Amino acid sequence: xxxxxxxxxxxxxxxxxxxxxxxxxxxxxxxxxxxxxxxxxxxxxxxxxxxxxxxxxxxxxxxxxxxxxxxxxxxxxxxxxxxxxxxxxxxxxxxxxxxxxxxxxxxxxxxxxxxxxxxxxxxxxxxxxxxxxxxxxxxxxxxxxxxxxxxxxxxxxxxxxxxxxxxxxxxxxxxxxxxxxxxxxxxxxxxxxxxxxxxxxxxxxxxxxxxxxxxxxxxxxxxxxxxxxxxxxxxxxxxxxxxxxxxxxxxxxxxxxxxxxxxxxxxxxxxxxxxxxxxxxxxxxxxxxxxxxxxxxxxxxxxxxxxxxxxxxxxxxxxxxxxxxxxxxxxxxxxxxxxxxxxxxxxxxxxxxxxxxxxxxxxxxxxxxxxxxxxxxxxxxxxxxxxxxxxxxx
Amino acid sequence: xxxxxxxxxxxxxxxxxxxxxxxxxxxxxxxxxxxxxxxxxxxxxxxxxxxxxxxxxxxxxxxxxxxxxxxxxxxxxxxxxxxxxxxxxxxxxxxxxxxxxxxxxxxxxxxxxxxxxxxxxxxxxxxxxxxxxxxxxxxxxxxxxxxxxxxxxxxxxxxxxxxxxxxxxxxxxxxxxxxxxxxxxxxxxxxxxxxxxxxxxxxxxxxxxxxxxxxxxxxxxxxxxxxxxxxxxxxxxxxxxxx
Amino acid sequence: xxxxxxxxxxxxxxxxxxxxxxxxxxxxxxxxxxxxxxxxxxxxxxxxxxxxxxxxxxxxxxxxxxxxxxxxxxxxxxxxxxxxxxxxxxxxxxxxxxxxxxxxxxxxxxxxxxxxxxxxxxxxxxxxxxxxxxxxxxxxxxxxxxxxxxxxxxxxx
Numbered sequence: 001x002x003x004x005x006x007x008x009x010x011x012x013x014x015x016x017x018x019x020x021x022x023x024x025x026x027x028x029x030x031x032x033x034x035x036x037x038x039x040x041x042x043x044x045x046x047x048x049x050x051x052x053x054x055x056x057x058x059x060x061x062x063x064x065x066x067x068x069x070x071x072x073x074x075x076x077x078x079x080x081x082x083x084x085x086x087x088x089x090x091x092x093x094x095x096x097x098x099x100x101x102x103x104x105x106x107x108x109x110x111x112x113x114x115x116x117x118x119x120x121x122x123x124x125x126x127x128x129x130x131x132x133x134x135x136x137x138x139x140x141x142x143x144x145x146x147x148x149x150x151x152x153x154x155x156x157x158x159x160x161x162x163x164x165x166x167x168x169x170x171x172x173x174x175x176x177x178x179x180x181x182x183x184x185x186x187x188x189x190x191x192x193x194x195x196x197x198x199x200x201x202x203x204x205x206x207x208x209x210x211x212x213x214x215x216x217x218x219x220x221x222x223x224x225x226x227x228x229x230x231x232x233x234x235x236x237x238x239x240x241x242x243x244x245x246x247x248x249x250x251x252x253x254x255x256x257x258x259x260x261x262x263x264x265x266x267x268x269x270x271x272x273x274x275x276x277x278x279x280x281x282x283x284x285x286x287x288x289x290x291x292x293x294x295x296x297x298x299x300x301x302x303x304x305x306x307x308x309x310x311x312x313x314x315x316x317x318x319x320x321x322x323x324x325x326x327x328x329x330x331x332x333x334x335x336x337x338x339x340x341x342x343x344x345x346x347x348x349x350x351x352x353x354x355x356x357x358x359x360x361x362x363x364x365x366x367x368x369x370x371x372x373x374x375x376x377x378x379x380x381x382x383x384x385x386x387x388x389x390x391x392x393x394x
Numbered sequence: 395x396x397x398x399x400x401x402x403x404x405x406x407x408x409x410x411x412x413x414x415x416x417x418x419x420x421x422x423x424x425x426x427x428x429x430x431x432x433x434x435x436x437x438x439x440x441x442x443x444x445x446x447x448x449x450x451x452x453x454x455x456x457x458x459x460x461x462x463x464x465x466x467x468x469x470x471x472x473x474x475x476x477x478x479x480x481x482x483x484x485x486x487x488x489x490x491x492x493x494x495x496x497x498x499x500x501x502x503x504x505x506x507x508x509x510x511x512x513x514x515x516x517x518x519x520x521x522x523x524x525x526x527x528x529x530x531x532x533x534x535x536x537x538x539x540x541x542x543x544x545x546x547x548x549x550x551x552x553x554x555x556x557x558x559x560x561x562x563x564x565x566x567x568x569x570x571x572x573x574x575x576x577x578x579x580x581x582x583x584x585x586x587x588x589x590x591x592x593x594x595x596x597x598x599x600x601x602x603x604x605x606x607x608x609x610x611x612x613x614x615x616x617x618x619x620x621x622x623x624x625x626x627x628x629x630x631x632x633x634x635x636x637x
Numbered sequence: 638x639x640x641x642x643x644x645x646x647x648x649x650x651x652x653x654x655x656x657x658x659x660x661x662x663x664x665x666x667x668x669x670x671x672x673x674x675x676x677x678x679x680x681x682x683x684x685x686x687x688x689x690x691x692x693x694x695x696x697x698x699x700x701x702x703x704x705x706x707x708x709x710x711x712x713x714x715x716x717x718x719x720x721x722x723x724x725x726x727x728x729x730x731x732x733x734x735x736x737x738x739x740x741x742x743x744x745x746x747x748x749x750x751x752x753x754x755x756x757x758x759x760x761x762x763x764x765x766x767x768x769x770x771x772x773x774x775x776x777x778x779x780x781x782x783x784x785x786x787x788x789x790x791x792x793x794x
Contacts, residue, residue: 008483010508010555011464017546017559077544077564084524084543086661087669090678095547096523107654119646142653144646151643158647185621186517186553339555340637342483429684444759446752448723455727456693470758492750496757503758528679538683541670574690583694587723589716589752590763 007343014345016335019355021071023331024363026177026199027324028068031367033174033200034207035061036110036166041237043163049233055380056218057211058114063371065106071363072098074354094180105173109166115140116159118378120147136377174203181330188263189334194252201245206323208238213316214371216309222381228305232298235312238319239295246288249326266341274336274344279329287322291315427577432532433598434571435626436585437605437614438507440633442592445470445505449584449593450490456572456583463558464488465569466509466584473502473635481635506629506636507593509584510535510556510569511617514624518548518557527566533598533626534571542566553621571595598626695732697721703735707784714785715764724748724783745777753777 003014039057041047073079089096115122123145126137175196181187182195212234219226256264271279294315298308332347350356445468453459453466468489472482486493489505496503512535519527519535526542529535537548542565549557549566560567572582576595580586585593596605608614608630615632616625629636641648675681700721701708711717722728724743731738746768755765766772772779780788 008469008485011467011485011488012549012558013555015558017549075545077546077559078542081524081541081543083668084526084541087665088525088673088678090523090525092520093523093547095521095545098523112650115650142646142649144649146643146645148643151646154644154647180547184517184521184551186551335550339553340483342481342637441760444752444763444765445756448751452694452723452727457690472758492754493756493758499757505758525673525678525680528677528683530684531676536683536687538680538686540686541680541683570687573684573687575692575694575696577688578692580692580694580696583727586694586696586720589719589723591718 003348004346005343006345007338008340009338009343009345010340013335013338016332016345016347018331018335019075020328020332020349020357020360021075021355021363023324023327024360025068025071026174026203026331027206027327028064028071028363028367029174029177030199030203030323030327031207031210032061032064032068032105033170034204034209035064035211036170036207037204038208038211038234038237040163040167040170043160044167047233049229050237052227052230052382053211053215053234055117055378056215056375058110058117059374059378059380060211060214060367060371061207062110062114063367063374065102065110066370067363067367069102070366071360074359074363094176094183097176101169101173101176105166105169109162109169113159113162113166114378116155116162119155120152121378123147171200175200181334186339187334188261189267189337190330192252194248195330198245198248198252201241201248202323202326204241205238205245206320208234208241209316209319209323212238212312213320216313218375224381226309228308231312232308235295235298235308235315238315239292239299242288242292242295242319246292249284249288263341266337270333270337270344274346275329275333278325279333283322283325283329286318287325291318291322427579429530429532431597431599432576434512434533434576435596435598435605435609435628436509436512436571436582437594437596437608437628437630439592439594439630440504440506441631442590443468443505443507444590444592445489445493446589447489447492448587448589449507450488452583452587453569454490456575457570459567460561463560463567465556465567466507468493469506469508469636470496471502471504471506471633471635472496472498473633474498475501478633478635481637483637502633504633506632507584508554508556508617509627510571511554511623511625511627512569512571514626515622517551517553517621517623521547521551523547530573534573534576535568536570536573537566537568539563539565553618553623692729693727694722695727695729699732700728703732711784714787716784716786743783745781745783749777749781749783 005014035057038050039054039061042050042054073082076082085096085099089099119141122137122140124147126134126141126145129137178196178199181190181199182192184190212231215234216226216231256267291314294311297303298311303311335345336347337344352358447468449466450464450468457465459465466488467485469483469485470489470493474480474482482498484493489507493505512529512533514529514533516529516535519529522528523545524541524543526538527535527548528538544559544564544566546559546566549559552568557566557568559565572580572584575582581595582593585595594605596609597603598606598609600606609628612630614628614630616628617632617636618625670680670682672681673679676684697720704721707721725740728738728740731740750768753765753768755767759765768774768777777783
C-alpha cells in the first residue's frame with residue numbers, strides 16, 4: 001500500500017475512497033438529465049426546431065440510465081447488500097434517495113414517456129414483424145392495440161404531463177448527486193451550496209452536447225441530410241447553458257480566492273500542482289473556454305454549413321471531455337488533500353481491476369451499445385416510422 | 395377454565411409474536427449492564443503523552459485491526475516558533491512503534507493521540523444510506539458489520555479521518571470504544587495499556603466519575619469545534635496548532 | 638365512459654405498476670431485519686453482536702487476582718500506574734486458562750526504549766535517556782527491576 005504522500009495526512013486518509021467509477025457515475029446521470037432536458041425543449045417549451053432530436057434524446061437518456069447503477073454496484077464493498085437502500089433508506093442521507101429517485105425516473109418518467117411516444121409504432125411493429133421480435137413488441141403493447149386518433153391524443157397529453165413532471169425529476173436525479181458532495185461539511189472542496197447547481201448545469205451542457213453529436217453522427221451514418229436548423233438551435237441552447245455553467249464555476253472560484261478560509265492555501269496549492277493539468281488545462285481552457293469561444297463565433301459570424309458542422313463537432317467533443325474532467329476534479333480532487341490541510345496523497349488508478357480504468361472505459365462504451373440496441377428496437381427516425389405506418393396500411 | 399379452540403387460535407400467534415420479541419435478544423450480551431446508565435466519553439491529557447505507541451498496538455491486538463489502517467493513532471507536532479498555522483506533523487505507521495528522533499531541534503513539540511470522537515451529533519451516521527452506522531443509546535458510534543454496504547460515504551463525512559474500509563470485510567470500520575469491553579466493566583484496550591494515564595474512559599452519566607468532574611473544573615478542548623459535531627473525545631492541553 | 642375506452646392502455650400500465658408496488662411492499666416485510674428500528678434507524682442486534690466480540694486484554698485487575706505478590710511490589714514503585722499487559726501484551730487467554738498460554742519472556746533492551754528513549758516531544762518531566770549513553774548497550778534489567786524500576790530496588794539479573 002505504498003502511496004506517495006507529501007506532507008502529513010491522517011493515516012486513514014492516504015488511500016482514496018471513491019475511485020474513477022464514482023467520477024463516471026455523475027457523468028452518466030448528467031448525460032441522462034441533460035439529454036432529457038433537451039427533449040423537453042420540444043415537448044414542453046415548443047421549440048419545434050429540435051424535434052428531429054426528440055426521440056433520439058429519450059433513447060440516449062435511457063441507454064445511459066440503464067448503465068448508471070453499474071459503476072455504483074462495482075464500487076460497493078458489498079453490492080449484494082445494495083437492496084438495503086430500498087428496505088431501510090436512512091432519511092437523513094442524500095445517498096439513500098438514490099434507489100427511489102432512480103426507479104422513479106426510470107419507470108415513471110423515461111420508460112413511460114418513451115412508451116407513450118412510441119406506442120403507435122410498437123402496435124404497428126407488433127403486427128408487422130415476425131418471430132421473437134413480434135413477441136417482444138406484443139409484450140410492449142401490454143395487450144392493447146388501440147391506436148385510434150382519440151387514444152393517440154390521450155397518449156400525447158399524458159406524454160406532455162410526463163415531461164412536465166420529468167423536468168424536476170431530472171433535476172432531482174442529478175441534483176441529489178451534487179448534494180451528496182455539497183453537504184459534506186468535512187470536505188471544504190465539496191462543501192458548498194453551489195455544488196448541486198454547478199453539477200446540474202454542467203449536466204445539461206454535457207447532455208445537450210452528446211445528443212447533438214449523436215444526432216450528427218447517426219444522421220451521417222444513415223447518409224441522410226443533417227437538419228441544420230435543428231443543429232443550429234441545439235448549439236444555441238448549448239451555448240446559453242454553457243455561459244451559465246461557466247459563470248457558476250467562476251463564481252465558486254472567485255469566492256474561494258477572495259474569502260481565503262483555512263482550507264484555501266492547501267486547496268490552492270493542490271489546484272496548481274496535482275490538479276493543474278486536469279483542472280486548468282483540460283476542464284477550464286480546453287473544456288469550457290474553447291467551446292464557448294467557438295460557439296460564440298458561430299452565433300455572431302456568418303459561417304458556411306460545413307464550418308458550423310465542424311465547430312459543433314469539435315465543441316461537442318471538447319465539452320464532453322471538459323465535463324468529465326470537472327467530475328474528476330471534484331471527486332478525485334476532493335480526496336487528494338488532507339483534512340489536516342498539511343499534505344497530499346496520490347490516486348493510484350489500476351487498469352484491469354474492479355475499479356480500474358479498463359472498467360471505466362467499458363462502462364463508458366456500454367451505453368452506446370445499449371443505444372444501438374434501442375435504436376434497432378425503437379427506431380427514432382421519422383422515415384422509418386412512416387415506413388412502419390405504410391406497412392401497416394397494406 | 396377451558397380454552398376454546400377459537401381462543402387458542404388467537405392466543406398462539408400472540409404468544410409466538412411475544413416469544414419472538416424476547417428471542418430477538420436483549421442488547422447487552424453481559425448481565426448488569428444497562429445502556430441507559432451510560433453516556434461514554436474519553437479524556438486525553440496531551441501533557442502526559444510520551445508517544446510510546448502502546449495504545450496503537452494495544453488497539454490492534456485487541457480488535458484485530460489490519461496493518462496500514464488505524465482505529466487510533468498518535469501524531470507528533472513540531473512548531474518552530476510562534477507560527478501556529480504551519481506545524482510540522484508526522485505519524486510514522488500511526489505511531490505504532492513509537493517515534494524516531496526529531497529532525498529539528500528546538501521549538502514546541504508534543505504528541506497528540508487521536509481516535510474516533512464518538513460525536514453526539516455525528517456527521518458520519520447522518521450520511522449512512524441504510525442505517526449501518528449509528529450512535530448507540532449509550533453514546534458509542536458503532537458500525538453494523540453485517541449491514542454495511544461499503545459505500546464509503548461515512549469515511550468521507552468524518553472530519554477527523556478516523557474511519558477506514560477494512561480490506562478483509564469490505565465494510566466501514568473504526569474505533570468502537572472497545573464496546574465489547576466497556577459493557578463488561580473493563581476499560582478500553584488503549585486506556586488499559588497507556589502507561590502514563592494520558593487516555594481515560596469516562597461515563598458522563600455517572601456523577602461520581604472522576605473524568606466527569608475533571609471536565610466540569612478544567613479547560614478542555616475538542617478537535618475541530620467549528621464542525622459542531624458535539625465530539626465526546628475531550629482534550630486537556632490541546633495546542634491551537636493541532637489539526 | 639368514452640374516455641376510458643380509449644385510455645385502456647394507461648389503465649393496463651397502471652395495473653403493472655401497482656402489481657410491482659405491492660410485490661415490493663410484500664417482499665419488504667420479509668427482508669427488513671427483525672430488530673431494525675428498536676432504538677433508532679439501525680439493527681439493534683448489531684449492538685449485541687458487537688458487545689459479544691472476544692476480549693484479548695484481561696485487564697490489570699484480573700492479573701492482580703493471581704499475581705498479588707508482583708502487584709505488592711509494583712504498587713510501591715514508579716510503574717504503579719502501568720498496566721501489566723502494557724508490557725506483557727494481551728493475556729486474556731492466559732488468564733482464562735493459565736496452563737494453555739505461557740507469557741513470553743520480554744527483552745528489556747527493546748521494550749523499555751519505547752517509552753524511555755529520549756525524544757524532544759516527550760514531556761520534560763518524564764524520565765527519558767539516550768540508551769547508548771546511559772547504559773552503554775547493556776540491557777535495562779541489568780540494573781533496573783521492571784516492576785519497581787528505581788535504582789536502589791535492585792536488579793533482576
